[in-house]
Amino acid sequence: MVQYIAPLDLSFAALSDPTRRGVLEQLGRSDASITDLAERFHMTLTGMKKHVSVLEAAGLVVTKKVGRVRTCRLGRRKMAEEAAWIEQYQQLWTARFEALDEIVEELKQRELNNEPDPK
Template sequence: MVQYVAARLDASFSALADATRRGVLEELERGEASITELANRFQMTLTGMKKHIAVLEEAGLVKTEKVGRVRTCRLGADGLAAEAAWIERYRRRWALRFDELDKVVEDLKREEEANGRT
C-alpha cells in the first residue's frame, strides 16, 4: 500500500512539474476537451499534446475516452486528494514547529524586557 501511494505521489508531482500539464488541468477544470482542442489552445503539435495527456493519465489526473476518431479528456475522478493530504501532513508539521519557534522568540523578548534590554 505504501509503495502504491509513493508511486502515485511520484507520478503526480512529476506530472505537475510541467507548466503545460498544469495548464491542461486548468483548462479541464472548465470542462471536457479533445486532445486536438487542447493542442490548439496551447499552440503545440497533436503528438506533443498526446504525450502530455499520457503523463497526466498515467498519474491518474486525467481520464480520456475515445468516441469515433475523437479522444476527449476530463479531470480524473480522484483529483489531487492524495497529494493534498500528503502536503497537509507536512504543512501541519511545519506549523507546529513555527508555533514552537514563536514561543521561544516571545520568551526571549520577555527575558530581554525583564533585563532592561530592547
C-alpha cells in the same frame, strides 16, 4: 529489475509541470480535445499528447477517442493519498513555525524588559 512506481509518485510527477497543472485547471472547467488544449497552450499536438499521457498514467485525466478526435476529461481519482501526505508535512511545518514564533516572542519580551540573553 522491476521498478514499482507508487501512485503518489505518478501524481506528483504529473503535477510538477505547469502546463499539466494548467490542463487540469482547464479540464476542471470543461472537457476538451487534445487539439483544443494544444492550441490553448500554444503547443504542438505531439507535445500536448505527451502531457496528456502523463496525466492519464497518473489517473488524473481520462481520454476517449471518437473518430479522429480524442477528448479529455478529469479522472475520478480524488487524490486523497496526496492530500494526506501534504497535510502531514503541513502539520509538521506549522508546529515548527509556532515554536519559532514562541522563541521570537520570548526574545522580544526580554529585549523590552532589558533582560540579558541567557546564553
